[in-house]
Amino acid sequence: MPVEYWLIFILIVMIIASIAALEMKDILSSIVAIGVVGLGVSLSFLFLQAPDLAIVQFLFEIFALIILVKAFLGKDYHIEEPSRINKILAGVTVITLAAIFIFSVSVFELLPPFGEPLMTTSQYYLENGAKDTGAANLVSSIILDYRAYDTLGEITVLFTAILGAFTILRIKSKSKKDKTELSHAAK
């Protein structure tokens, strides 16, 4: 079976799983459905000859699932039923997105067809990568040598995001602080 048919099958499964994730009422079910989408991405990376990416995507998926389940499970809250205006707005959104999809067909016809990439810069990397950098894995020779500053910037972004997350989590909310002060005063 050619790669293209496998990819079409996986993509259809992923689209169904993502619609299910958005429409299900139960939060745990929708998080698991998102896991299906992420593992589908990992599987299609394997079919597209990108084993490093498949491993990274797999790990990312597991970490993201752990974070989401730990953060959101067991929280009790109520979502208001959508009013009539909301339903009309959702319909308008669907129609607009369908129009974007139909117009995008002509855009994708302009791109090089599937299976024939441009390979203008990459041809140089493929031919001279081993000689210039001494790495057998050409992907790591690009991220760690040809585009090392790019990777440095990416590490900075990651560090800033994690630092931001920790800072947000460390701020104590005001109402909680008042409550603890009150309880201290009561004692």
Next chain:
Amino acid sequence: MIVYLLCFLLLLVGLYGVLTKRDLIKIILSIGILGYAVNLLLILFAYRKDSVYPILAKGKEVAQMVDPLPQALVLTSIVIELGTTAMLVALAIKLFEKYQTFDISQIRRLKG
């Protein structure tokens, strides 16, 4: 061609979730779907027919390898996505502590 269109459809499903859902968790999940779709689209552009992964080994010809450049860029993009997801989750947890809900229509104090 049809593969590109299906991948674009996945991106539009994510966009639909961001635009219409009122549950903060669903919005975070839709942002995740958007990220998956963009990464997959970039790797689809890189694929070459009947070729192998770009790792030099015995019996692997340079002329028969997929494009390594989008793979290198997407590798960094996946890692950044994890960082942004963690930050969004932290913001959502803080909002829940303050308002006791994830419904964005009930979180009113941000409205100007």
